[in-house]
Amino acid sequence: MAERVVAYASWAWLIVGLAANQVAQSAIHVNSQAVLLTTLTIFFPMLLLRLALAAWLYPERRRGLLLLLAAVLAWSLGSMSVNAESAVTRPHFPAPAEWLFLASYLGMAGYLMLDVDRRQQRQTRGWLDIAVICGATSCVASLLLVTPIQLASGQEGVPLLLALIYPLADMVLALAVFGQWLLQARSDRRKSVMLVIAFTLLACADSGFALQASARTYDFANASNALWGGAFALLVAAACRPPQSLIRKVPKAAGTAVLVSAGVVATAVLMIRPDESLAYYTLPPALLTMVTVAWRMGLALKDANRATEAFALSRTDDLTKLPNRRAVRVRLEDGLQDHKPLALMLLDLDGFKEINDGLGHHVGDTVLRLVAVRMREAVDPHHMVARLGGDEFAIILAADDEIELLEIAHQVLRDLAKPIAVEGIEISPSGSIGITVALADDPDSGEMLRRADVAMYQAKNAGMGAALYDAELDEFSRSRLQLAEELRKGIADGQIEVWYQPQLDVATMRISGVEALVRWRHPVQGVISPVSFLPAARRAGLMPTLSAVVARQAVRDHHRRLQAGLDLRVAVNCAPTELLSQAFLPQLYAAMDESGVPAEGVVLEVTEDSFLGDPQHTRDVLQDLRSHGVQVSIDDYGTGFSSLTYLRNLPVQELKIDRSLVRNVSADSRSRMIVASTIQLAHALDMRIVAEGVENAADLEVLIEMGIDTVQGYHLASPMPAVEMERWVRDWTPQALTRALHLSAAKMDP
Numbered sequence: 001m002a003e004r005v006v007a008y009a010s011w012a013w014l015i016v017g018l019a020a021n022q023v024a025q026s027a028i029h030v031n032s033q034a035v036l037l038t039t040l041t042i043f044f045p046m047l048l049l050r051l052a053l054a055a056w057l058y059p060e061r062r063r064g065l066l067l068l069l070a071a072v073l074a075w076s077l078g079s080m081s082v083n084a085e086s087a088v089t090r091p092h093f094p095a096p097a098e099w100l101f102l103a104s105y106l107g108m109a110g111y112l113m114l115d116v117d118r119r120q121q122r123q124t125r126g127w128l129d130i131a132v133i134c135g136a137t138s139c140v141a142s143l144l145l146v147t148p149i150q151l152a153s154g155q156e157g158v159p160l161l162l163a164l165i166y167p168l169a170d171m172v173l174a175l176a177v178f179g180q181w182l183l184q185a186r187s188d189r190r191k192s193v194m195l196v197i198a199f200t201l202l203a204c205a206d207s208g209f210a211l212q213a214s215a216r217t218y219d220f221a222n223a224s225n226a227l228w229g230g231a232f233a234l235l236v237a238a239a240c241r242p243p244q245s246l247i248r249k250v251p252k253a254a255g256t257a258v259l260v261s262a263g264v265v266a267t268a269v270l271m272i273r274p275d276e277s278l279a280y281y282t283l284p285p286a287l288l289t290m291v292t293v294a295w296r297m298g299l300a301l302k303d304a305n306r307a308t309e310a311f312a313l314s315r316t317d318d319l320t321k322l323p324n325r326r327a328v329r330v331r332l333e334d335g336l337q338d339h340k341p342l343a344l345m346l347l348d349l350d351g352f353k354e355i356n357d358g359l360g361h362h363v364g365d366t367v368l369r370l371v372a373v374r375m376r377e378a379v380d381p382h383h384m385v386a387r388l389g390g391d392e393f394a395i396i397l398a399a400d401d402e403i404e405l406l407e408i409a410h411q412v413l414r415d416l417a418k419p420i421a422v423e424g425i426e427i428s429p430s431g432s433i434g435i436t437v438a439l440a441d442d443p444d445s446g447e448m449l450r451r452a453d454v455a456m457y458q459a460k461n462a463g464m465g466a467a468l469y470d471a472e473l474d475e476f477s478r479s480r481l482q483l484a485e486e487l488r489k490g491i492a493d494g495q496i497e498v499w500y501q502p503q504l505d506v507a508t509m510r511i512s513g514v515e516a517l518v519r520w521r522h523p524v525q526g527v528i529s530p531v532s533f534l535p536a537a538r539r540a541g542l543m544p545t546l547s548a549v550v551a552r553q554a555v556r557d558h559h560r561r562l563q564a565g566l567d568l569r570v571a572v573n574c575a576p577t578e579l580l581s582q583a584f585l586p587q588l589y590a591a592m593d594e595s596g597v598p599a600e601g602v603v604l605e606v607t608e609d610s611f612l613g614d615p616q617h618t619r620d621v622l623q624d625l626r627s628h629g630v631q632v633s634i635d636d637y638g639t640g641f642s643s644l645t646y647l648r649n650l651p652v653q654e655l656k657i658d659r660s661l662v663r664n665v666s667a668d669s670r671s672r673m674i675v676a677s678t679i680q681l682a683h684a685l686d687m688r689i690v691a692e693g694v695e696n697a698a699d700l701e702v703l704i705e706m707g708i709d710t711v712q713g714y715h716l717a718s719p720m721p722a723v724e725m726e727r728w729v730r731d732w733t734p735q736a737l738t739r740a741l742h743l744s745a746a747k748m749d750p
Contacts, residue, residue, distance in 0.1 A: 043229065044072065044073075044076035044079075044080070044232075047072055047076075047232060047233065047236045048069055048072060048073060048076075050236055050240055051065055051066075051068060051069040051072065051236055051239065051240065052069065053240075054239065054240040055069070058242070058243055060243065061115055061243060063114050064110075064111050064114035064115030064239075065111075065115065065239060065240075067107050067110045067111045067114060068107065068108065068111040068115070068235075068236075068239050070107050071103075071104040071105070071106070071107025071108045071110075071111060072104070072107075072232060072235075072236065074100045074101070074103045074104040074107060075100065075101060075104035075232070077100050078099075078100030078101045078104070079228075081100070101166070105166075105169050105173075108173060108235075109173060109176075111239070112173060112176055112177060112195075115239065116186055117186055117187045117188065117243070166202075166206035167202075167203045167204075167206040170199045170200070170202040170203035170206055171199070171200075171203050173199045174195075174196045174199035174200055174203070177192055177195045177196050177199065188241060190241070191238045191241045194234055194235075194237060194238035194241075195235065195238045197234060198231045198232070198234040198235035198238060199231070199235075201227045201228075201230055201231035201234065202227070202228065202231040202232075204227050205227035205228045205231065267290070315327035315330070317386070317387040319365055319368055319369065319387070320368060320369050320372035320387045321372075322372050322376075322385055322386050322387045322393075323384060323385075323386040323387075324386060324387060324388070324389075325386070325388045325389060325394075327384075327386060328384070328386045328388065328394050328396065328445070328449075329445045329446075329449075331384055331396050332344065332396065332438075332445035332448055332449075333444065333445050335396070335398075335438065336438055336442055336444070336445065336448075339440075340398060341398055341399050341400040341437075341438075342396070342397075342398060342399075342400070342437065342438035342448075343396070343397045343398075343399050343400055343405050343435065343436065343437045343438070344394065344395070344396055344397075344435070344436055344437075344438075344448050344449070344451075344452045345394065345395040345396075345397070345405070345408075345409055345412075345433050345434065345435050345452065346388070346392060346393070346394055346433065346434045346449070346452040346453055346455070346456045347375070347392070347393045347394070347395070347412070347416075347431045347432070347433045347456070348391060348392050348393075348431055348432050348456055348460065349367075349371065349391035349392075349429055349430070349431045350429075350430045350431055350432065350460070351430070352364065352367070352390075352391035355367055355427065359422070359423075359425070363422050363423060363425075366422050366423075367420065367422060367427060367429065368387070368391065370420045370422070371393070371416065371420075371429055372385070372387060372393070374415050374416050374418070374420075374429075375393055375395070375412060375415075375416065377415065378411060378412045378415040378416070379395060379397075379408065379412065382398070383395055383396065383397050383398075384396040394452075395408075395412070400437045400438070402435070402437070402468055405435050405437070405468070406435065406466055406468065409433040409435055409465075409466035410465060410466055412433065413430070413431060413433065413465050413466065416429050416430065416431060417429065417430055432456055432457075432459040432460035432464075432465060432466070432467075433456060433459060433465065433466040433467075434451075434452045434453060434454065434455030434456025434457070434458065434459055434466075434467060434469065435452065435455055435466060435467065435468050435469065436448055436451040436452045436455055436468070436469040451469045452469065454469060455467050455468060455469040455470070458470065483532075483533060483536045484536040484537070484539065484540035484542070485540075486522070487520065487533055487536060487537055487540070487542060487546075488540065488542060490520055490522065491542065491545055491546060491549060495520060495521050495522065495523070496518060496519075496520060496521075496546065496549050496550070496553075497518075497519045497520070497521055497527075497553075497721065498516050498517070498518060498519070498550055498553040498554050498557065498722065499516075499517050499518075499519050499719040499720055499721055499722070499725070500514040500515065500516060500517065500557075500570075500719060500720060500721075500722060500725040501514060501515045501517060501712055501717060501718065501719040501720075501725075502514055502568075502712070502716060502717045502725065502728070502729060502732075503515065503569075503571075503690065503710050503711070503712045504710060504711050504712070504716055505709070505710055506703075506704050506708055506709060506710065506711060507709070509734035510734075511568060511729050511732060512568065512569060512710060513568050513569030513570065513571060513603070513710070514568050514569070514570055514571070514725065515570075515571040515573075515605070515692075515712065516550060516553075516554040516557075516570055516571065516572050516573070517530065517573075517719045518530050518534075518546065518550050519719075520533055543575060543577065543578060544577075544578060544581065544583055544584065547574065547575065547578045547584055548583075548584065548587045550572065550573075551572050551584070551587060551588050551591060552587070552591045554570050554572050555570075555588070555591040555592055555595050555597060555602070556591070556595055557570070557722045558570045558595070558597050558601060558602070559595035559596065559597045561726060562597060562601075564726070566726060566729060566730075567601070568601075568729070569601050569602070569603055569631075570601065570602060570603065571603040571604075571605050571633060572588075572602065572603070572604055572605065573605045573635065574604050574605065574606050575607075576606070576607065576609055579604075579606050579618070579621060580617055580618065580621060585621070585624065585625070588602075588604075588630075589628055592628075598629070599628055599629025599630050600629055600631065602630050602631065603630070603631040603632070603633050603653075603654065604625060604630055604631070604632055604633065605633045605634075605635040605656065606622075606632065606633070606634065606635060607634075607635050607636050608634060608636065608637065618650075619649070619650055622650050622651050622652070623651060625651070626651040631653045631654060632650075632651060632652050632653055632654070633652070633653065633654035633655070633656050633690070634647075634652055634654070634655050634656060635656045636656065636658040637655045637656055637657055637658060637678065647681070647685055647687075648685065652687060653687060653688060654687060654688040654689070654690060655678065655681075655682045655687050655688070655689050655690070656689075656690040656691075656692055657675060657678055657689065657690065657691045657692065658692070658693070659692050659693020659713075660693075661674055661675055661678075662675065662691045662692065662693045662694060662699060662703070662713075663693055663695065663699070664699065665699050665702050665703065666696075666698040666699050666701070666702040667698075672702065672706075675691070675703070675706060676706050679706050679707050679708060683707070688709045688710065689708055689709045689710070690708075690709065690710040690711070690712060691703050691708050691710070691711050691712070691713075692711075692712045692713060693712075693713050694711045694712065694713030694714075694715050694716060695713050695714050695715050696715055697715060699715075700713075700715055700716075717732075
C-alpha cells in the first residue's frame with residue numbers, strides 16, 4: 001500500500017514540477033533551473049523510496065532492485081549536479097557529472113540481467129553478454145556516426161561520442177528487454193512493454209540532447225525533461241511490479257548472432273585504422289569488444305565440447321563401454337521409422353547375483369566386462385550389442401527370420417558358456433535370451449523392449465535358453481492391458497453383475513443358500529466369465545474395488561430376497577489380500593448395516609492360502625468376522641498344504657471341498673477316501689461340509705451316501721442372474737433331483 005502511494009505521488013509531483021518549470025521559463029525574474037532542481041530534489045527520492053520498498057517486499061529480487069536503485073541514484077545525482085551548476089552558470093559538455101550518467105547505464109544493464117523471471121544458470125555468460133553489447137554499441141557509434149561527423153565538422157570526437165552513446169545504449173537496452181521476452185526469460189508481458197517504452201523515452205530524450213551537442217552546453221528543453229522524468233518513473237514502475245511465478249513456456253538459449261555481429265563490428269573498427277585523434281576513442285571499445293567476444297566464444301566452445309562429450313557419455317555404458325539403454329532406444333526408434341527388418345534380443349545372466357554376493361562386486365564387474373567382450377565377438381560387427389543395466393544385455397539385428405534369430409541366440413549362448421577366469425576362478429556364464437521382431441503397428445521402442453523382456457522371462461522360466469515372444473503367454477500384452485482399462489471403466493459404469501449358483505441342503509432337499517459369482521456384461525463382448533478378466537483385475541490393482549462392488553450387490557440382493565420371502569444364505573468370495581486388508585471388511589459391514597440384513601445369513605468364503613502368510617493376523621480377522629456374526633467358509637479345501645490345526649483354532653463354520661476332489665468321486669477310489677475322511681473331520685468339528693463342482697448324478701449319489709451336508713454344481717443348477725435364480729428357486733422341487741438319481745442308478749445297474 002505504501003509503495004502504491006509513493007508511486008502516485010511521484011507521478012503527481014513530476015507533472016506539477018514540469019508545469020511549474022514551464023511557467024517559470026515564461027515568467028520574468030524566475031529561475032527555471034532552480035524550479036527544476038527543486039522538482040528533481042523531491043521526484044528522485046520518491047523513486048528511490050519506491051525501489052527500496054519493492055526491495056523490502058520482494059527479497060528474492062533484492063539484488064536487481066538495489067542495482068537499479070543505485071543506477072537511478074547515480075543518474076539523479078548527475079542530473080541534480082548539472083542543474084545546480086546551470087542555476088549559476090551554463091556548464092560546458094561534458095561535465096564531470098557525466099561519469100554518473102555512464103555509471104547509471106551500467107547499473108540499468110545489470111538490472112536487466114538480474115531481474116528476470118527465468119535466470120540463467122551461468123551468470124558469467126550474462127555479464128559477458130552485457131560487455132559485448134556495450135562494446136559493440138560503442139564501436140557502432142564511433143564507426144558509423146562519430147567518425148563521419150567529426151571528420152566533416154572538425155569537432156572533437158569524445159563529446160560527440162558521449163552524446164551519441166546514450167540514445168544507442170537506450171535502444172540496445174530496449175532491444176535487450178525484447179530479446180529476453182522472446183527467449184522466455186521474461187514472462188510478464190506488461191512489465192516488458194513498460195520497460196521497452198521507458199528505454200524508448202530515454203532514447204528520444206537523449207537523441208534531442210545529442211542533436212544539440214555541438215553547442216557544448218546543457219541547455220535542455222522542457223520536453224526533454226518530461227521525457228527523462230517519465231522514462232525513469234515508468235522504469236521504476238515496471239521494476240516494482242510483483243514477480244511473475246507462472247511458467248508459460250520453457251526458456252530458450254540465445255544464439256551466436258550477437259557475438260558474431262559484435263566481432264565483425266570490432267574488426268571493422270580495427271581495420272579502418274583512424275588517425276591519432278580518433279584512435280583514442282575508437283580503438284579501446286573495439287579492443288574491449290574483441291576480448292569479450294573471444295572470451296564468450298571460448299566459453300561457448302567449451303560448452304559445446306562438454307555437450308558433445310556428455311552426449312557421447314549419455315549413450316555409453318560406463319562399465320563395459322558398450323552402448324547403453326538410451327542408445328538402444330534411439331536405434332530401435334530409427335529402425336521402426338525406416339520400416340526395415342528389425343529384431344531385438346534381451347539377454348539376462350543366470351546366477352549373477354550369487355557371483356556378486358559370493359565373490360564381491362568387483363568380480364561381478366569383471367564378469368560383466370568379459371561377457372560384453374564375448375557377446376561382441378559372437379555377433380557380426382554391424383549388429384549392436386548394448387548393456388541395458390545390471391546383468392541385462394541387448395542385441396539389435398537387421399533381420400526378421402525367426403529361425404535365423406534363434407540360431408544366432410543359441411550361438412551367443414554357446415560362446416557365452418565358454419569359461420572365463422576371474423581372480424583365479426573359472427566361471428562359465430549362462431543366460432536366457434528373449435527375442436522379438438518389429439511389428440508394423442509398434443508405437444515405439446518401449447513396446448519392443450517389453451516384448452523381448454517377456455520372452456526372456458519365458459525362456460528363463462521354461463529353461464529353454466532362448467525363446468521367441470509368444471503373445472499367448474504374455475500376461476501384459478496390449479490386448480490384456482486394454483482389457484484392464486475397459487474393466488476399470490466397466491466398474492465405474494455399472495457393468496459388473498452378480499450371478500448366483502444355488503446350494504442344496506441334502507438333509508431337507510431344499511435350496512438353503514447361494515454363492516455370489518461375478519460376471520462382466522461387456523458392451524461389445526457380452527457376458528464375460530471371471531476366468532477371463534480376474535487376472536487382469538489383479539494385475540491392474542482393481543480387485544479391492546471389484547470385491548467391494550460384488551459384496552455390496554450381494555448384500556442388497558440378499559436383503560431384497562428376504563423381503564420377498566426367500567431366506568437363502570449368500571456366500572461371498574474373498575481373496576487373501578482383500579481379507580487381510582483394512583478396507584474390505586469395513587465396507588462389507590457398512591453394506592450389511594445399510595441394508596439391515598442379519599449377519600448369520602452372510603458367509604465369507606476364504607481360501608486356505610489366506611492362513612499361510614500371517615496366521616495370527618488371519619486369526620484376528622476371522623475373530624472379528626465372528627464378532628459381527630458373519631460365518632466363515634474355507635473354500636477350495638483340499639488343494640493346499642497348510643496345517644490342519646487352523647481348523648481347530650480358528651472360528652470356521654463351513655468347509656467347501658474343492659471341485660478337483662469331487663469330480664469323478666464315484667469312480668476314483670482315492671478321491672472317495674479323501675472326501676469321506678474330510679466329511680468325517682468336518683462333522684467331528686461341528687462344521688457344515690459343502691461339495692462344489694457336482695456335475696453328474698453318480699457323483700451326487702455317492703456324496704449323499706457319504707453324508708455330505710450341501711451340494712453345489714452344474715448338475716443341480718448353473719450360475720444365473722439374480723431374478724432368474726429367484727424364479728428357479730421358487731419353481732424347484734425335490735422330485736426332479738430324485739428322478740435324476742434313479743435314472744443314474746438304473747444306468748449303473750447291470
